[in-house]
Amino acid sequence: MTTTATGKLIRGYEVVIGLETHAQLSTHSKIFSGSSTQFGADPNTQASPVDLALPGTLPVMNRGAVERAIRFGVAVGARVAHQSIFARKNYFYPDLPKGYQISQYETPVVQGGVVEFFVGEVLHRVNLTRAHLEEDAGKSLHEDYAGQTGIDLNRAGTPLLEIVTEPDMRSSAEAAEYAKTLHALVVWLGICDGNMQEGSFRCDANVSVRKPGAPYGTRREIKNLNSFKFLQQAIDCEVQWQIDLIEDGGAVQQATALFNPNGNGGRGETRAMRSKEEAHDYRYFPDPDLPPLVIAPEWIEQVRAAMPELPRAMAERFQREHGLPEYDALAVTQSKAHAAYFEAATARCQAPKLVANWMMGELARRLNADGLVIDHGPVDAATLGALIARIGDSTISNNGARQIFDALWAGESTDVDALIESKGLRQLNDTGELDRLLDELLAANAKSVEEYRAGKEKAFNALVGQAMKATKGKANPAQVTELLKKKLG
Numbered sequence: 001m002t003t004t005a006t007g008k009l010i011r012g013y014e015v016v017i018g019l020e021t022h023a024q025l026s027t028h029s030k031i032f033s034g035s036s037t038q039f040g041a042d043p044n045t046q047a048s049p050v051d052l053a054l055p056g057t058l059p060v061m062n063r064g065a066v067e068r069a070i071r072f073g074v075a076v077g078a079r080v081a082h083q084s085i086f087a088r089k090n091y092f093y094p095d096l097p098k099g100y101q102i103s104q105y106e107t108p109v110v111q112g113g114v115v116e117f118f119v120g121e122v123l124h125r126v127n128l129t130r131a132h133l134e135e136d137a138g139k140s141l142h143e144d145y146a147g148q149t150g151i152d153l154n155r156a157g158t159p160l161l162e163i164v165t166e167p168d169m170r171s172s173a174e175a176a177e178y179a180k181t182l183h184a185l186v187v188w189l190g191i192c193d194g195n196m197q198e199g200s201f202r203c204d205a206n207v208s209v210r211k212p213g214a215p216y217g218t219r220r221e222i223k224n225l226n227s228f229k230f231l232q233q234a235i236d237c238e239v240q241w242q243i244d245l246i247e248d249g250g251a252v253q254q255a256t257a258l259f260n261p262n263g264n265g266g267r268g269e270t271r272a273m274r275s276k277e278e279a280h281d282y283r284y285f286p287d288p289d290l291p292p293l294v295i296a297p298e299w300i301e302q303v304r305a306a307m308p309e310l311p312r313a314m315a316e317r318f319q320r321e322h323g324l325p326e327y328d329a330l331a332v333t334q335s336k337a338h339a340a341y342f343e344a345a346t347a348r349c350q351a352p353k354l355v356a357n358w359m360m361g362e363l364a365r366r367l368n369a370d371g372l373v374i375d376h377g378p379v380d381a382a383t384l385g386a387l388i389a390r391i392g393d394s395t396i397s398n399n400g401a402r403q404i405f406d407a408l409w410a411g412e413s414t415d416v417d418a419l420i421e422s423k424g425l426r427q428l429n430d431t432g433e434l435d436r437l438l439d440e441l442l443a444a445n446a447k448s449v450e451e452y453r454a455g456k457e458k459a460f461n462a463l464v465g466q467a468m469k470a471t472k473g474k475a476n477p478a479q480v481t482e483l484l485k486k487k488l489g
């Protein structure tokens with residue numbers, strides 16, 4: 001299958017990107033031992049002899065990790081292998097005292113699959129090569145050790161799913177959108193907590209450039225990008241670096257690189273870490289301690305049957321059931337938390353389109369400004385729903401609603417109706433009173449009435465403005481317009 005992705009050329013070059021993502025699986029214990037995976041424990045209190053492969057120990061596969069891998073495979077429409085193999089990837093590094101990492105090489109548990117997402121209006125499909133189970137390594141601690149390096153092996157043996165794409169992406173924006181979609185999906189599926197600060201979801205970006213139509217260029221792999229912003233910035237820096245090099249007559253050498261967002265005078269910089277190992281450098285071989293991982297077809301079917309409604313299906317349902325435009329439906333299903341918020345707010349006010357507008361507008365703006373995620377904002381779904389209900393029944397204007405929203409956000413109160421009263425924002429809906437007021441207004445503004453009758457639309461707008469002023473903004477503008485038209489027409 002070919003990709004639909006096409007990116008704009010950069011200085012005459014096409015960008016080619018493939019991502020490898022490590023998603024930490026949300027099991028309580030490690031992939032081959034009973035040690036806890038809880039984040040934040042004192043160093044080396046959660047590393048067992050099995051995690052360190054001390055003599056006489058044997059790894060035992062964690063069923064929960066396999067179940068999560070199957071869930072992922074089913075969700076992306078991949079083949080879930082009925083039999084897959086664990087391999088030892090041999091290398092020497094202080095955070096890996098056993099001298100090898102247990103991973104999957106030739107036969108991974110998840111094969112193929114597709115991730116779909118929109119960039120603007122355009123649907124993109126990124127093909128997955130594979131997703132395999134492996135264990136994480138420990139962590140070197142370079143700070144706080146007075147010139148020495150500490151080793152924390154708590155993370156050794158933490159279960160990871162490494163999700164590898166084909167080189168299908170053609171811009172940094174597309175790569176960032178893919179990563180966001182994948183992140184939302186693994187959280188949605190409940191297989192990863194998605195905590196990027198704690199390293200639960202990190203991306204390696206493989207980047208190359210070529211002239212259109214030329215074969216793929218040589219890639220460099222930028223390691224361990226743990227925010228979508230850094231991912232996009234790192235690719236942008238790398239692309240400029242590679243083009244500069246090629247334009248200067250150089251050739252890209254395959255290598256791994258690290259991104260330093262503060263490098264190059266704050267513009268960000270990718271710097272080669274080591275020349276890329278070839279697969280044979282790792283001397284992969286099947287792990288003799290672990291039998292092949294056998295997954296019965298019935299197990300896959302069970303997982304499929306228990307699959308939650310996925311984001312795309314939910315977006316389609318929201319279009320169907322709530323009449324949302326596609327754009328809105330995708331926005332409110334961008335994460336599980338968004339979807340839950342949308343459904344709860346809509347249940348409260350029965351105005352789905354307004355809920356979507358507020359979620360994409362005012363709410364998104366405030367969350368963004370305060371650096372909050374949707375389920376940690378100060379205005380919960382029921383409260384926003386209550387506010388929108390008061391717009392829907394014309395108790396308040398949009399303008400008034402924004403003032404109430406600000407008050408809710410600032411924590412003045414959580415009671416929408418009390419705020420409407422205390423701020424005097426109830427609209428003038430009693431037509432009797434409004435009627436009288438408009439009659440007076442028309443009598444006092446004979447000139448505008450003349451002009452309107454002579455065909456000047458502007459004069460009408462002036463009358464509406466006068467009416468709003470006379471009611472101190474409490475009249476419903478739609479109602480004023482309608483009544484005025486009736487009186488004048």
Ligand code: ADP
Binds near residue numbers: 016018216217
């Ligand atoms: P390795 O085993 O060295 O990690 P792979 O062939 O598995 O190499 O590829 C790793 C990642 O690099 C994949 O996501 C793949 O899509 C991507 N990739 C491969 N070739 C290129 C290229 N020329 N430009 C950009 N990305 C590439």
Ligand code: MG
Binds near residue numbers: 020
């Ligand atoms: Mg790789």
